[in-house]
Amino acid sequence: MKKKEAGTIIPFAIRIFFSIFITTAAIYSGDHWKGLLFDYAITQIVPYEGGYWFATGNSGALRYDLASQQWFRYNKDNGFFNQNHTINDMKIMLNKVWFATNYGIYTCTITGSGWQQHLLPGGYMPNWIRGFDTHADTVWIAAFTGLHIYAQSTGQFTFFDISLPGNYQTSYTTTIAASDSFVWIGTDDGVFRYDCSKPLSDPAARAYFGKANGFDTASDLVMCRTITIGESGVWFGLEEYTPSTSPNYCLGGLFYKQGEHWESYDQSNGLTAPGIHFIRIFENHLYAALFHYVNGVNFDGAGLLEMDLATGDLRILNSENWHVETDNIRAFYCSNGDTLIGTEEGLYTNHLAIRDMKPFDEPACFAVRNLGAGSVEVRIAPVHLATEYALFYGSDPHQLSDTLILAASQDTIELPYPQETIYFKAAGMNENGFGPVTRDLLACVISPSDNPILLVQAFHKEIAENTYNYVIQYGEAIYHHGFGFDSVTDQILTVDSLLLNEYEAVNWIAGADQESLNETSKSAIRRFLENGGKLFISGSQIIENISGTGADPTFFNSYLKAVWKKSNTATYLVNPVDGSSFAGLGDLEYGNGDEAAYPVSRPDGFRPVSGAIPNLLYADRDSATYGSAGLQYIGLFGDSSEEGALVYLGFPFETIYPEAHRFTVMGRILSFFDFEVTSIENDEQLSRFELKQNYPNPFNAATMIEYELSEQSEVQLIIWDIGGNRVRQWNFPNQNAGYHRLRW
Structure with missing residues (x-):
């Protein structure tokens, strides 16, 4: 390549005419340029068959699938990265996508599945990964503390100390570029070249290039930021880092090595800034993103250098003379007329198939x-x-x-x-x-007028059983008794903390979620009850609010009127308590079996306090040890002088089955809250034998047969098939009055 000395560059006006002709074929094709992803700093662009991967400055990775025209995000917030999702380098190697971050290496499949984090031994500093590249079946990794090599055959990472004696800066590796014969390793002071035909442990395999033998610069250090291997030589882009305490620390610059011949480019011969973010080569053109530091900490972009490698002509593409509306260029890719430019302010492209998010x-x-x-x-x-x-x-x-x-x-x-x-x-x-x-x-x-009841959906725990639709069970039970309701998700209370007070009664759907009562929710419930509100809350694991993160026994004791007894009562049958609002009902089943909305884990047992009384007990469990399954209370809350009301169940209401029992329970709760429920089902009111519909029906393995007796009776149950043939018969010579069920 012809050396370009200062003072011998083609005049700028001439270069403009020539470069426009060249760049029409390179990065200017297409008339439909657009800006996308303005929330992201796009720092790397890597194509794959079917789409593109994008690295961002501090928001993880993005993937765009061309077939579906869909974006996919991978970051710390949605669980794909752990401690840090700043990506310093990204490449597709060994049939995976590799991500270099400030805390280790991540890999995934080309389409974004099978994520793994790989941590190098030694804590934080060795896991500050700055760059990598692959040679044969190995990945060469530039970490802050030195060089590591990953061997695909063994799955092991090996550390190599390649630093020069007395120059610790050469142990801080920064970037890697590999060819068939050589691996180039950038450091904070110079570059190593490794001859792949020799063992890495052999000092003769490594050659070092610094200020004394190639990098002709006034810098104190040669901080190599990026390396790109061309057809005839190697390009190096240096960092510009000029703090006020050391203004010559690293002055940046673009360098080219071909054999023993070196060339350099800086502000004296065509660059608008000496810092180099990246170097890319496309169709005999070199592109390098330029920047300079401000106050030794921040940087300002200075456009994109375009160089015709055949003639050496230079041009600076910036916000004034091309399609990109910023000079802060961070990434570049071009192929078959489709160009993608990553910037600090988003993505610019003429690719018609790429849509915004x-x-x-x-x-x-x-x-x-x-x-x-x-x-x-x-x-x-x-x-x-x-x-x-x-x-x-x-x-x-x-x-x-x-x-x-x-x-x-x-x-x-x-x-x-x-x-x-x-x-x-x-x-x-x-x-x-x-x-x-x-x-x-x-x-x-x-309904014609305001609804008196509010349902609050607070069950958000991400478990397989959660269908997030339990307003169905609550709503149907309320509407069955002739009352209307509205509903909200509990997060609405962060913007409308007084919402509960606009309703006569609130049903709080806590499900099986120990996080269903956060500080905002507790504050809203306190005000609601102190203002005379009527609260029905049910759910398992609520009790864990008093022992886990954000423990609040005062709220549990003073506003739910309970003291912890057991965090897992391990039973799915409850008995009504005489003298309570549920008196006279038969045993109730919940959270177990085909008819339950979902299986309940860890139902809560508690002791009612401060005037509250139990209304349900866990079957076959000593209440002194396991506590109650439910409580009810009418009285004062906090320092208020206005009476409120509370019904609290230690298991999720929506898991009570069958539906008729759930409706009955809701009717009793509404009646306790002084709603005029016209028909309250009661076992003691039964004046005849009643055989209920079996469930499920149709069924496969088993079905449940339910019936009620008005008095002690002899019972005979017979199953007939559609042909009139007797299939099964049970004889019960002396059954007590009340509710009975049989599984067949």
Whole structure:
């Protein structure tokens, strides 16, 4: 290559004309340039068959799938990275994607599955990974404390000390570039070249290049930031780091080595800044991102250097003369006329198939409220990147057949559903599509006037059994007794802490989630009960709030009127307590068997205090040891002079089965809260024999047969098939009055 000395460069005006002609074929093709991903600093772009991987400055990795035109995020927030998701280098090697981070190496498959973290021994500093490359079946890794090599055949990492005696800066490796014959290793002071035909442990295998033998610079140190191997030689980009205490620490520069011949480029011969982020070569053109440091800490971009490798002509592409609206260039890729430019302010591209992101997050909170006369108020937490909101709704909770597009996250809609329960989900959206739909299903009754009851969905624990739709069981049980309800997710209380006080009663769906009562929720419940509100709360593991992170025994004792007894009562049958609101009911089953909404783990046992009384006990469990399964209370809360009411169950209400029993329990609770329930089912009111519908029906392995007796009786049960043949018979000569069940 022809050496370009200062003062002999082709005049800039001439180079502009020539470079425009060249770059039309290189990175200017296409008329549809667009800016995307403005929330991300794009620092690496790596293509794969079917899409692209993108590394970001401090937000993990992104992947774009061309076939589905979908973006995928991989970061610390969604569990793919652990301590840190700053990516210093990213490459596809050994059929995996490799990520160099400030705390170790991550790998995954080309399509983003099978994530693994690899930590080198020695703690934090050896795991500050700055770059890597592959040679044969090994990966060469530049870490802050030296060189490591990963052998695919053994799966082992091996450390090599390649530093020069007396120069500790050469132990700080920064970047790797490998060819068939040589591996180039950048450090904080110079570059090593390793001859792959010799053992690495042999000092003769390594050659060192520093200020004395190649890097002609006034810098105190030769801090190599990037290395790129070309067809005829090797390119080196140096760091610019010039703190006020040491202004010549590293002055940057672009260097080229071909055989024994060296060339250098800096501000004296064409560069607008001496710092080099990266070097890429495409179709006989070199591209290097330029920067300079400000105050020795931050940097300002200075555009993209374009060099014609055939002629040596230079051009600086910047926000004034090309499609990219910033000078802070961090990544570059071009192929077949499709160009992708990563910047500190996002991605610029002319690739028609790459669309911007649709919203990534589901709404953080959600609320639906009946206003009467067919009007429903909808509140959806604003979603990042959303310009509109989709509301999915219908009378069938399992198939929301209707959709409304809302221009704002809070709106009032009109629904033609008189006196009916309507179910809802929501999602943010923009011109690129819908974001994730809320997992939580909400509902409200469309009634002529305000609904008196609020359902709060607070069961968000990510377990396989959680369907996030337990407003169905609560809502059906309430509506069965003729009352309307609205519903919200508990996160809405962060923006409307007084919401509970607008309702006569609140049903709190805690499920099996020890996090279902956070500080915001507790504060809202305190105010609600102190203002005379009526709270029904049920769930297992609530008791763990008093012993786990954020323990609050005072709230548990003073507002749930309970003292911890047992965090796992290990039974799924409860008995009503005489003299309580559940007196006269038969035994109740929950959380176990095919009919339960989900299997319940660790039901809570507690002792009622401060005037509360037990209303349910765990069957075959000593209450002195295991406590109660439920309690009820009417009286004062906190320092208030106004009476409130509480029903608390130590297991999830939604798991009570069959449905008729769940309805009965809700009726008793509403009656305790002074709602005028016209029909309260009671075993003692039964005046005849009643054979209930077996469940499940149809069935496969087994079904449950239930019946009730008004008095002590002799019972004979016979199963007939459709042909009139007797299949099975049971004879019970003396059964007591009440509820009975038989599994067959």
